[in-house]
Structures are given as structure tokens and as C-alpha cells.
Amino acid sequence: MARDSGIISWGAYVPRYRLKAEEIVYLWGWDPNIPRNLNVTEKAVENVDEDSITMGFEAAYNAILRAGINPKRIGAVFFGTESKPYAVKPSATVIAEALGVTPVTMASDLEFACRAASEGLRSALALVESKYIEYGLVIGSDTAQANPGDVLEYTASSGAVAFIVGPAKEAVAILEGVYTYVTDTPDFWRRGLSPYPKHGEAFTGEPAYFSHIEGAVRGLMESLGLKPDDFDYAVFHQPNGTFPLRVGRRLGFPKEKILPGLVTPLIGNTYNASALIGFARVLEQARPGQRILVAPFGSGAGSDAYSFVVTDRVDELRDKAPRVDDYINAKKYVSYAVHAKMRGLYRRIAN
Amino acid sequence: MRLSPAQIWRTRIPRYRLLGKECKKCGRRHYPPRPACPYCGSRELVEVELPRTGVIESFTVIYTVMEGFKDRAPLIIATVKLDDGTRVVAPITDAEPEDVRTGMRVEAVLRRIRDDGSYGLIGYGTAFRPTILVHKTS
Ligand SMILES: [Zn+2]
Numbered sequence: 001m002a003r004d005s006g007i008i009s010w011g012a013y014v015p016r017y018r019l020k021a022e023e024i025v026y027l028w029g030w031d032p033n034i035p036r037n038l039n040v041t042e043k044a045v046e047n048v049d050e051d052s053i054t055m056g057f058e059a060a061y062n063a064i065l066r067a068g069i070n071p072k073r074i075g076a077v078f079f080g081t082e083s084k085p086y087a088v089k090p091s092a093t094v095i096a097e098a099l100g101v102t103p104v105t106m107a108s109d110l111e112f113a114c115r116a117a118s119e120g121l122r123s124a125l126a127l128v129e130s131k132y133i134e135y136g137l138v139i140g141s142d143t144a145q146a147n148p149g150d151v152l153e154y155t156a157s158s159g160a161v162a163f164i165v166g167p168a169k170e171a172v173a174i175l176e177g178v179y180t181y182v183t184d185t186p187d188f189w190r191r192g193l194s195p196y197p198k199h200g201e202a203f204t205g206e207p208a209y210f211s212h213i214e215g216a217v218r219g220l221m222e223s224l225g226l227k228p229d230d231f232d233y234a235v236f237h238q239p240n241g242t243f244p245l246r247v248g249r250r251l252g253f254p255k256e257k258i259l260p261g262l263v264t265p266l267i268g269n270t271y272n273a274s275a276l277i278g279f280a281r282v283l284e285q286a287r288p289g290q291r292i293l294v295a296p297f298g299s300g301a302g303s304d305a306y307s308f309v310v311t312d313r314v315d316e317l318r319d320k321a322p323r324v325d326d327y328i329n330a331k332k333y334v335s336y337a338v339h340a341k342m343r344g345l346y347r348r349i350a351n
Numbered sequence: 352m353r354l355s356p357a358q359i360w361r362t363r364i365p366r367y368r369l370l371g372k373e374c375k376k377c378g379r380r381h382y383p384p385r386p387a388c389p390y391c392g393s394r395e396l397v398e399v400e401l402p403r404t405g406v407i408e409s410f411t412v413i414y415t416v417m418e419g420f421k422d423r424a425p426l427i428i429a430t431v432k433l434d435d436g437t438r439v440v441a442p443i444t445d446a447e448p449e450d451v452r453t454g455m456r457v458e459a460v461l462r463r464i465r466d467d468g469s470y471g472l473i474g475y476g477t478a479f480r481p482t483i484l485v486h487k488t489s
Contacts, residue, residue, distance in 0.1 A: 048422050098475070
């Protein structure tokens with residue numbers, strides 16, 4: 001039973017620069033097998049003039065371009081990130097202003113580790129269904145941080161994704177159901193004045209990632225009376241290239257349904273854009289009538305499982321803006337030293 | 352570089368959206384927006400959102416940069432002729448000097464143009480990058 005809301009359009013952004021995993025192996029003297037064990041080869045890194053706002057803007061610009069709607073009809077802009085350029089001062093208003101959505105709109109930055117944008121998506125869909133807004137814009141964008149020398153460095157990457165949500169009759173993918181599952185689980189955190197997050201190593205797996213995604217996906221399938229066979233694609237949060245395949249196996253989803261939305265092996269984990277950029281990539285190949293499972297996860301911890309059914313409109317919109325793979329393929333490698341400069345990791349003194 | 356809230360706020364719309372002005376008298380467009388037409392002096396101007404693509408007409412590579420821009424050196428600054436003929440002076444990003452040539456197609460992107468240290472404001476604005484997305488419309 002479909003609900004009266006869905007995805008109207010999508011847009012993605014991946015920065016041009018890539019850092020190879022082997023550079024990190026060499027610099028910090030890691031076991032050379034680590035990238036293979038994590039199923040990652042390289043990650044996308046931002047240029048010196050980029051941040052989560054500029055990347056989120058481009059993803060959102062692409063979503064509006066693809067939809068062909070007047071930005072003034074957007075009634076909510078939700079920005080999910082854990083790499084805010086300002087600790088206090090909303091990023092959502094900068095993007096809303098740059099897109100021409102302002103001034104009559106809701107706008108806020110959300111925080112729930114990697115799951116903030118997904119909470120924004122659920123909220124925006126609900127605002128559409130309750131007729132508070134006509135369209136909502138949801139953005140997930142991160143320049144993910146990792147302590148230099150931490151294993152997190154192999155995956156923490158940069159990228160953004162955006163969705164316009166609206167009424168089901170205009171949707172490329174209609175919302176069929178959503179199920180949220182959260183608990184207080186200390187698997188990954190960053191205190192206010194700390195530049196880098198800390199994490200519970202192995203604790204990030206079983207009690208955090210697996211238990212919450214499985215809780216949300218099982219709850220969704222039970223509430224809709226669906227089983228893994230009913231889905232054509234399954235997209236999970238992807239902190240590395242192996243966890244999504246493993247959680248899929250445990251839930252009964254074969255590898256073939258997961259691989260189309262698995263982008264972390266190519267660009268790293270883009271945090272708030274992680275599963276959602278995978279969802280965008282799936283929309284770029286899905287056929288009308290197909291059913292997509294999307295399950296983002298955020299530390300701390302929680303997961304939302306969504307079921308979407310693709311409509312005929314997807315074929316009309318696919319080529320109206322750059323695709324995820326256009327960005328994945330447009331790349332240039334940088335050394336660790338150049339990446340460190342672009343990130344401001346060197347301590348200089350003023351002349 | 353010291354950035355005042357008033358300065359950031361006043362120029363944000365033209366900087367973010369590449370909003371220029373069109374002269375109602377001579378029909379020509381200019382950027383950034385000024386109170387009078389630079390071609391005929393008329394004050395009868397309307398705001399216009401400029402096209403986000405164009406070609407590099409000329410460019411210069413700045414190796415000796417002001418303090419605060421060292422991490423961006425060398426800076427590439429270009430005159431971009433937009434598809435409607437309007438000329439815009441802006442930084443070229445996501446490109447190294449050896450990649451850049453006159454006549455190259457570029458597209459507008461929102462970037463951090465200026466930055467007031469770690470505690471001050473960030474000045475967002477328009478830069479151009481080589482049109483890298485070979486996007487098939489089949
Ligand atoms: Zn004039």
C-alpha cells in the first residue's frame with residue numbers, strides 16, 4: 001500500500017580528487033592487506049575551497065535541475081552533516097539562499113552522525129504527506145574527518161547527495177513504508193572541541209551497525225508484509241566495502257541486489273551521503289515497478305529502513321542532470337601530502 | 352583576510368547565484384552588479400541570473416599570493432565569457448595551470464572564495480571549473 005509521498009528528484013556530487021588507499025598504507029606503515037580487508041581502493045577528497053556546504057549545494061542544484069521545479073516551491077531544506085563549516089550558524093540557509101529557495105522556507109541542520117540526512121528525509125516525507133509543504137529538499141554532505149593514522153582514514157571521504165521529495169503522483173519513487181530503530185549505543189563519537197572522532201573499534205560492528213540496520217529492515221519487512229525476494233535492490237549504509245554485503249547476507253539479500261548501490265569501494269564512505277548516494281545511483285539504473293530497500297545508519301545509534309517503488313518518471317529524469325557515475329569517473333589522484341594541504345592539516349604561522 | 356558581516360551579507364546573492372544586471376536602455380549585461388550601466392551609464396537596470404557556462408577568454412597564474420591564500424597557490428584567475436556574452440572575472444578551480452588554456456569550456460560552481468581564519472566568517476562565491484562531466488543525453 002503506497003503512501004502519498006515520494007522522491008521527486010535526486011542529485012549527487014563527488015569531488016574530483018582521489019587518494020589511493022596504498023598512500024595511507026605507505027605513510028602510516030599499515031599492513032598492506034588492510035584496504036583489501038575493508039574492500040576499498042581509493043577515496044574522494046575535497047579541494048581546498050570545498051566543504052560540506054559547497055558540495056551539498058552542487059548536489060541540491062543537480063536535484064533541482066533534474067526536477068525542473070521552481071525552487072520557491074520548496075518549503076523545507078534539511079541539511080544532514082557531521083562536518084559543519086560553522087559550529088553555530090546554519091549551513092541550510094547558505095544553500096537555500098544560493099538555490100533561491102529563501103526566504104519562505106523551513107531550514108535546519110540536523111545531527112545524528114551519518115544518519116542525520118536520513119532523519120531529514122523521513123521528516124520531509126511526513127511534512128509532504130501532512131500537506132505542510134509542497135516539496136522538501138534533503139541534503140546529506142560530509143567532508144568526513146579521521147585522526148591521521150587511524151584506520152578510519154581509509155574510508156572517511158567527501159561527497160554529497162540531495163533529494164527533492166513531494167507528492168506521490170509526481171514521484172520517481174513512491175514511499176511504501178519506513179521503519180526507524182534507535183538506541184543509545186556509544187560506538188562512535190566526537191566531543192565539541194575535538195578535531196577527530198573516536199570509535200569503539202570492533203564495537204562499531206555487532207551492537208551498532210548490524211543490530212540497528214537489522215532491527216530497522218526486519219521491522220519494515222514485517223510491517224509491510226514483504227520479504228527479501230520482493231526487493232530488486234538493497235542499499236545499506238556503507239562504512240566500508242564489506243559490512244553492507246555482510247548485513248545483506250544476514251538479512252537474506254544476495255550480493256547482486258547490493259552491488260549496484262555499493263559506492264564505498266570506489267569513493268569511500270561519504271557519511272551522510274553514504275547509503276543515500278548509493279540510492280541515487282540505483283535510481284539511475286532502476287526500471288519502473290522495481291522495489292528498492294534503503295537503510296542508512298548513524299552511530300549513536302540508529303537506522304531507518306525505507307521501501308520505495310520506482311515509477312515511469314524515472315526514465316524521463318535520469319539524464320536531466322549529471323549522474324553519480326559521471327562524478328565517480330571524473331577523477332584526479334593527489335598525494336597524501338597534497339591532500340593534507342587541502343585539508344589544512346599543516347600548521348603554518350603567519351608571515 | 353578580515354571579512355565583515357555587512358560585506359558578506361550585501362554581496363551574497365550576486366556571489367552565490369551569479370546574479371548580474373541587464374540594462375533596459377542598451378540591453379547589455381554586466382557582472383558584478385553596479386548602480387549604473389558600465390556601457391551607457393543608464394540607471395535603468397534589471398537583475399538577471401547569468402548562464403553558468405562559458406569559455407575562458409584570458410587567464411593569469413598568480414604564484415606569489417597574499418597571506419591566507421598560501422594553501423591555494425598558484426591561484427588561477429580568469430576572465431570568463433559566459434554563453435550570453437557577459438564577462439566575469441573569477442578563480443578557476445579543480446584545475447592545475449598546465450590544464451588551463453584560453454577557449455576552454457568552464458562551468459560555475461559555489462566555492463569558499465575567502466576565509467577569515469579559523470574564527471571569522473567564510474566568504475562563499477562563484478568559481479569556475481573545467482567542464483568535466485561528459486554527460487550523455489541519449
Ligand atoms: Zn546600458
